[in-house]
Amino acid sequence: LKVTLIASTRLEQTASDGFEVDEWLTDPNGTYYNKGEIDHLEEFAGRACYQSWNRPNINTAYNDAYMAHILQVGHESVLEHATAAFYIEGVTRTLTHELVRHRHLSYSQKSQRYVDESEAEFTIPADLMEFSDTLWGAQLIHRMHRHHDDAKRLYADIDAALRERKLGTKRSRGAARAVLPGNVHTSIVVSGNMRAWRDFMRKRWHVAAEREIRELAGIILSELRSIAANTFQDIPEVPFGSE
Numbered sequence: 001l002k003v004t005l006i007a008s009t010r011l012e013q014t015a016s017d018g019f020e021v022d023e024w025l026t027d028p029n030g031t032y033y034n035k036g037e038i039d040h041l042e043e044f045a046g047r048a049c050y051q052s053w054n055r056p057n058i059n060t061a062y063n064d065a066y067m068a069h070i071l072q073v074g075h076e077s078v079l080e081h082a083t084a085a086f087y088i089e090g091v092t093r094t095l096t097h098e099l100v101r102h103r104h105l106s107y108s109q110k111s112q113r114y115v116d117e118s119e120a121e122f123t124i125p126a127d128l129m130e131f132s133d134t135l136w137g138a139q140l141i142h143r144m145h146r147h148h149d150d151a152k153r154l155y156a157d158i159d160a161a162l163r164e165r166k167l168g169t170k171r172s173r174g175a176a177r178a179v180l181p182g183n184v185h186t187s188i189v190v191s192g193n194m195r196a197w198r199d200f201m202r203k204r205w206h207v208a209a210e211r212e213i214r215e216l217a218g219i220i221l222s223e224l225r226s227i228a229a230n231t232f233q234d235i236p237e238v239p240f241g242s243e
């Protein structure tokens with residue numbers, strides 16, 4: 001499992017009209033601007049609603065408090081202006097089947113019809129790997145490895161047989177992939193705005209979520225915190241639903 005932050009929204013300093021952006025973006029320590037461009041874009045959007053550029057409320061004068069208030073009252077449309085995109089590698093197709101259910105995120109996934117899968121890799125489920133030092137656990141893992149090898153051989157045979165009959169690779173691989181199990185690896189680009197990412201966290205950074213996607217959510221959450229700490233300040237450090 002590898003997660004790479006490949007793009008995120010940058011705030012242009014020229015975004016305001018009649019507003020001292022530099023002053024607004026600099027806290028008493030003089031370092032606010034670089035800490036969270038996304039957080040400040042969202043604050044900008046919120047202040048545009050009320051034209052409260054001069055920060056009339058001392059309690060929400062700085063970005064962390066301003067964003068805490070935005071999140072508390074559910075004024076989440078301001079979070080839609082900023083986006084982040086990730087390239088996710090080495091996750092299972094089972095995971096991405098769950099991931100793509102989140103309709104406000106956007107996806108570009110490796111094509112199994114186009115890309116050869118004869119050297120595909122597979123994940124042994126973590127809940128089984130935990131028992132790898134028991135006899136029964138080791139035996140089941142060994143059987144899974146054999147199952148993967150069989151699947152790859154059958155995949156290659158179907159692909160070769162259909163290509164020999166001039167079906168073309170898209171059709172031959174489209175048929176051959178039927179034998180690949182759900183834990184075959186895939187890669188996918190996922191992007192979305194901060195509101196959509198927060199919604200994803202509420203559902204998948206949760207003890208009820210399946211283990212692999214929960215682990216992915218945790219990695220993405222820490223990346224999102226690094227570019228928009230105040231936007232995710234109310235998301236817990238441990239999954240929702242933990243004691």
Ligand SMILES: Cc1cc2nc3c(=O)[nH]c(=O)nc-3n(C[C@H](O)[C@H](O)[C@H](O)COP(=O)(O)OP(=O)(O)OC[C@H]3O[C@@H](n4cnc5c(N)ncnc54)[C@H](O)[C@@H]3O)c2cc1C
Pocket residue numbers: 101102103104105199203204208209210
């Ligand atoms: C623990 C867990 C178990 C699950 N088990 C299953 C399962 O067994 N079977 C299964 O099929 N799925 C299952 N799912 C998937 C789940 O049903 C959702 O499809 C998935 O979590 C995405 O949630 P969503 O539809 O709320 O999100 P999104 O598609 O990201 O939508 C976000 C929000 O936008 C709004 N919205 C989006 N589209 C519409 C619409 N058409 N109409 C009205 N409002 C809309 C809703 O408020 C929604 O919550 C499970 C999810 C979890 C977290």
